[in-house]
Amino acid sequence: MSSLSNLLIQFSVGIVPLGVAYLAFRSATDANKKTQQTALLQAERHAELERSKVDADAYVRAKTIYEDALTQMERQVDRLQDQATLLSADLASEQTGSAAMREQIRQFQAQIRALERTVAALRGQLIEAGLSPVSGSETTGPHMIGGPPRPRPAE
Template structure:
């Protein structure tokens, strides 16, 4: 039979592998948990990266649409400005023509007034000379 010290040594030698096994189990469990946490963190980072990538693509598309719309508005503004310039020039020409015609109408009205006075004077002279004025052929 074995003595107590030999039994204690055998138990101690038997306990070492159990301690090593428990330590290995605990280390493996901690490593698995850390691996899972790392995987979750990596997945979260990847998801955030994908969201950022989608946001960047959407921003780029929106920026392109905005720039295209801005370019079209600038072209339209240039066309409207050119049309306004043409209309302004045309208006100035029309105003000049109107002023010229107005001056001509005033001159003609002055001539008509002068002619009417002359006709009146000639009529009075004819009547005072004893001649009855005759209406024109068209009257």
């Protein structure tokens, strides 16, 4: 029996290291899993951080582009407003000049009508005096003053 008890003792002594080895293996496996999970979480956090950095950089670039475009648009609006102001001033000046010219034209037309009446009166006086007035083609310009010459009264 001593060999049986020796065998049992040897067997139990052999099983304990196997049990310890098994527990060590399980602990190492669990630790490995946790390490891998931690590494995955860290990798995901790092990737998320990198995405955030890329998004932040893209935001900064987009903001810069937007602000530059806005500044250019504001300058363009200012230039357009300046041009509109100049055009408005030019238009007012042109309208004033146009009104003055219309008034001069009205005055000239009134003077022409007065001169035409004077020419007609003088022509009538010449005809009454028995003189022949100058024909319309012999007047001072290519445009006839007054109307067509009146016929001479019969004597």
